[in-house]
Amino acid sequence: MESEKTKEESKPFEDPEKKPDARQRSVEPQPAYRGEPAASAMVAERLSAYYGAFKALADINISIQQNKITALIGPSGCGKSTFVRCLNRMHEVTPGGRIEGKLLLYGEDVCGRDVDPVQVRRKVGMVFQKPNPFPTMSIYDNVIAGLKLGGRRKSSELSEVVERTLRQAALWDEVKDKLKESGMALSGGQQQRLCIARTLAVEPEVVLMDEPASALDPVSTQKIEDAMEELKERYTVVIVTHNMQQAARISDYTGFFYIENMGDPGRLWEFDETSKIFSSPNRKETEDYVTGRFG
Amino acid sequence: MxxxxxxxxxxxxxxxxxxxxxxxxxxxxxxxxxxxxxxxxxxxxxxxGAWSPQFFTGLPQLFGNGGGIYNAIIGTVIIVGLASLMGIPFGIMAGIYLAEYGNNHLGSLIRFTTDVMTGIPSIVVGIFAYGLLVVSMGGFNAFAGAFSLAILMVPIITRTTEEMIRLVPGSIREAALALGAPRWKTIVYVVVPTALGGIMTGILLSIARVAGETAPLILTILGSNFLNTRIFQGPVAALPLQIYDFSRSPYAGVIEAAWGASLVLVLMVLILSLAARLILARRGST
Missing domain, CATH: 1.20.5 (Single alpha-helices involved in coiled-coils or other helix-helix interfaces)
Structure with missing residues (x-):
């Protein structure tokens, strides 16, 4: 069964000109990491994503390790963001957004017919590229918004949740005296950490971050990276980034997304431990990208 | 060079x-x-010159200084209030539908109908309310007047609500959805509050617009020289009708009362419009 699937999955990567077998195997992380102590939090099998008739992602196979940071890198428009949006079913919020293939969260099907996307999103949280605190809410209310919107009100615990998550997001000391002020009054970097705290308050199992620091200055970026380092003790983190140094600094695993020809769907070109991707990747395009030769 | x-x-x-x-x-x-x-x-x-304590507390007279406009003020408040109760919920909900779910044929149809409704002459709405409510209920009544005003309010509120909700950035919606909020909670607790300033402006402007309507009221509440607070029975006074009545009088004192009542009506509308501007300006700055 396993080998059969392996053969099937490798099909999209077939390239008679230059790809030896060893390279193909490297894009199937699942067998490679099976049996290691770290367990898979999320597994995608032959996952494809569409916008209407346009296929944006093709046959993604990936296994996201629990309590690790997985970075997704690659040129613009190669489907990284689309992929993380698939992981919590935000992709289907986009008109025409559609997913094919299999996606598992701790062995449970995420895309099943009778799976409520609302439940999925409570377990797989998301931080967006642009900080998007709720403009009508105070800092305090922003943090607990997910709890209130999710219908779980344990008002006695709310202020504990606010302090804990703001500490985890490395924002507590900066805002502890102005929790009642509007979240919009904060700087961009603070707003983004507020959004991280808001995501953590729901206590998801996986936290997706779609270029969380790309709109921020280096100091704010540093703070968010520090926060992420602590986050992985409690959560599984997937981060999309255009910043290769950032991926190298913080992540344990790295996936490289790539589009070979214009108009093709994006593919997961290579997935491996971060040290491997940045030192001796198996595929030439990965090496070109991480060494800055293109993209 | x-x-x-x-x-x-x-x-x-x-x-x-x-x-x-x-x-x-x-x-x-x-x-x-x-x-x-x-x-x-x-x-x-x-x-x-017409303003005096008696002017605001007395009932109209056909001679002398025209008496007061107490019943007309109360009548206008009742009718506009009733019209708001009927029109605002419909307008807001229709606006939410158009903005959040209305990107289909039904949505375009409703949007088109709303635009047409904005252009319907108010006297026609009055005749409609007359045929539907006055005749069937056996006489002029406040409810019919409020109904006709509500019909004039709904398209204004619907379109402003739609526009304002469309202005709410998609990122805010996504943030709520990604937190595991169901769509309806996202709309009720995040999207609508964010657009509330604009929606309030639309509501106040629509109220200001109908508060001065005269034509549909002639056909529905007729006007009265007495205080009538019953909703389903009997002619009711309203400021625009009272102004019309006063202004046809041969007595100079009564004509002056018409000016006095006009000033009250103009100030009411002006204050509502200013409040609308203020709300929008304050919301816009945060």
Whole structure:
């Protein structure tokens, strides 16, 4: 069964000109990491994503390790963001957004017919590229918004949740005296950490971050990276980034997304431990990208 | 050298044209504002003389100084309040539907209908309410008047609500959805509050718009010289009708009362409009 699937999955990567077998195997992380102590939090099998008739992602196979940071890198428009949006079913919020293939969260099907996307999103949280605190809410209310919107009100615990998550997001000391002020009054970097705290308050199992620091200055970026380092003790983190140094600094695993020809769907070109991707990747395009030769 | 010279000649012409256009724009603005100021000042000068404590607490008289407009103020408050109760929920919900779910044929149909409704003459709405409610209920009544005003309010509220909700950035919606909020909670607790300033503005402007309506009221509440607070029975007074009534009187004192009532109505509408502006401005700055 396993080998059969392996053969099937490798099909999209077939390239008679230059790809030896060893390279193909490297894009199937699942067998490679099976049996290691770290367990898979999320597994995608032959996952494809569409916008209407346009296929944006093709046959993604990936296994996201629990309590690790997985970075997704690659040129613009190669489907990284689309992929993380698939992981919590935000992709289907986009008109025409559609997913094919299999996606598992701790062995449970995420895309099943009778799976409520609302439940999925409570377990797989998301931080967006642009900080998007709720403009009508105070800092305090922003943090607990997910709890209130999710219908779980344990008002006695709310202020504990606010302090804990703001500490985890490395924002507590900066805002502890102005929790009642509007979240919009904060700087961009603070707003983004507020959004991280808001995501953590729901206590998801996986936290997706779609270029969380790309709109921020280096100091704010540093703070968010520090926060992420602590986050992985409690959560599984997937981060999309255009910043290769950032991926190298913080992540344990790295996936490289790539589009070979214009108009093709994006593919997961290579997935491996971060040290491997940045030192001796198996595929030439990965090496070109991480060494800055293109993209 | 020569090239620079041509440029500067063109530049001079452009600067001249710019000046001319600016002056024209200022003049047009002035022309638009002058009537408003004149109306306000004129109504204030003519109307203030009629104001007295009795004017606000008494009932109208057909002679002397015209008596008071207490019943008309109460009537207008009842009818506009009732119209708001009927019109605002429909308008807001229709606006939410159009903005959040209305990107289909049904949505376009409703949007088109709403636009047509905005243009329907108010007297026609009055006749409709007359046929539907006055005749069937056996006489003029406040409910029929409020109903006709509500019909005039709904399209205004619907379209402003839709526009304001469309202005809420998609990222805010996504943030709520990604937190595991169901769509309806996202709309009720995140999207609508974010757009609330604009929605309130639309509501206040629609109220200001219908508060001065006269035509549909003639056909639905008729007007009255007595205080009538019953909703389903009997003619009711309202400010616009009272002004019309007063102004047809041969007595100078009663005519002055018409000015006084006009001033009350103009101030009511002005205050509502200003409140709408204020709310929008305050919301816009945060």
């Amino acid at each position: 020569s090239q620079l010279a041509t440029t500067s000649a063109r530049y001079r012409r452009r600067k001249l044209l710019d000046k001319a256009m600016t002056v024209m724009a200022y003049l047009c603005t002035l022309a638009a504002i002058v009537p408003l100021v004149l109306v306000l000042v004129y109504v204030a000068i003519k109307g203030l």
